[in-house]
Amino acid sequence: AQRVTQPEKLLSVFKGAPVELKCNYSYSGSPELFWYVQYSRQRLQLLLRHISRESIKGFTADLNKGETSFHLKKPFAQEEDSAMYYCALSGRGYQKVTFGTGTKLQVIP
Amino acid sequence: GAVVSQHPSWVICKSGTSVKIECRSLDFQATTMFWYRQFPKQSLMLMATSNEGSKATYEQGVEKDKFLINHASLTLSTLTVTSAHPEDSSFYICSANDRGRSTGELFFGEGSRLTVL
Numbered sequence: 001a002q003r004v005t006q007p008e009k010l011l012s013v014f015k016g017a018p019v020e021l022k023c024n025y026s027y028s029g030s031p032e033l034f035w036y037v038q039y040s041r042q043r044l045q046l047l048l049r050h051i052s053r054e055s056i057k058g059f060t061a062d063l064n065k066g067e068t069s070f071h072l073k074k075p076f077a078q079e080e081d082s083a084m085y086y087c088a089l090s091g092r093g094y095q096k097v098t099f100g101t102g103t104k105l106q107v108i109p
Numbered sequence: 110g111a112v113v114s115q116h117p118s119w120v121i122c123k124s125g126t127s128v129k130i131e132c133r134s135l136d137f138q139a140t141t142m143f144w145y146r147q148f149p150k151q152s153l154m155l156m157a158t159s160n161e162g163s164k165a166t167y168e169q170g171v172e173k174d175k176f177l178i179n180h181a182s183l184t185l186s187t188l189t190v191t192s193a194h195p196e197d198s199s200f201y202i203c204s205a206n207d208r209g210r211s212t213g214e215l216f217f218g219e220g221s222r223l224t225v226l
Contacts, residue, residue, distance in 0.1 A: 032213050044153075044202070044217040051212075086153070090213050097143065097204075097215060101152040 002027045004089050006100035013077050014108045021072040021103045023061075023087030031089050033063055033070040036099075038084040047072075047085070057081070077107045111137050113205050115218035122193055123226055129189045130221045132203035138183035139205035143215070144176075147200040159186045183208065193225040 003026040013019055025031060033050040048056045050063040050070060061072045070087060087100040112135040122128050132142055141160055145153040157178050159165040165178035175197075177189040186205075190197050200222050204215040 034213070034215075036215075043219045044204070044215075046214045049212065049214070088215075096158060097155075097213075099153050099155070 002031070002089050002091065002096070002098045004087050004098050004100035006085075006087055006103050008103045009101070010104045010106065012106040012108060015079055016076050019072075019074045019077045019081070019105065019107075021085050021087075021105065023070045023072065023100055025068050025070065025087075025089045027068075027089055027091065029091055031063075031091065033061070034088040034090070034097075035059070035061055035070075035072050036086045036088055038086070040083070044086070077105075079107050079109055081105060082107045111207055111214075111216045113139075113203065113216045113218040115201075115203055115221050117221060118219060119222040119224075121224045121226065124194055125192055127189055127191045128193055128223060129187055130201055130203075130223070132186045132188070132205070132218050134184045134205045134207075134216070137205075137216075138208040139186075140183070140208045142180060142186040142203055142205045144178060144186070144188050145202045145204070147202055147220070149200075153202065156188075190223065193223070195225045198223055198225045 005024045035047040036044050037047040038044045059074045084102050086102045090097045114133045116131045144156045156171045157165045157167045159178050159180040161180045161183050167173045180186040200220050202220045204217045
């Protein structure tokens with residue numbers, strides 16, 4: 001079974017402070033991990049994928065297979081980062097994508 | 110590119126009627142489409158996975174006779190809420206992956222808000 005856990009429902013940080021959104025997963029094979037973001041009144045969209053190892057809008061996420069984690073990080077939070085963030089996991093072939101419960105990031109000016 | 114459109118974006122119906130929601134991939138072919146339900150201030154709940162030309166795979170606890178899913182073509186999947194009741198009121202979202210890409214990225218529709226009176 002595949003499972004994604006995001007322990008924090010809400011994370012409030014001040015503008016300019018570092019951000020870390022936690023994500024842990026459970027999967028028996030080699031997982032593909034993603035972070036999706038939903039800004040206010042917008043549809044869900046992909047933020048980044050672990051396989052591309054890229055930084056998007058200053059966010060990075062490293063897959064740690066030992067800790068089965070894929071935490072999302074940004075060194076300096078911006079107000080426009082306020083949104084709902086979902087961690088997602090898929091197996092090979094992308095036939096099933098499992099989402100975590102989401103973390104609402106609130107950046108305080 | 111890779112736009113997913115849902116229709117209608119909102120619908121109000123009487124209890125006992127059926128409602129159909131369409132999910133279309135506008136500029137790509139989708140091998141797989143997913144249907145979710147989202148309660149206020151809560152996460153996405155995967156309802157079913159829909160593959161073109163075959164029966165949908167429903168998640169545990171989702172009534173397949175209640176939520177009929179049809180994926181007749183590579184660009185269209187429909188969700189029909191049959192004999193709707195007030196407890197079916199929710200935000201329904203679909204997503205699709207692009208057959209032409211192997212990235213695993215899902216493209217989401219804008220969602221359809223169903224209110225059952």
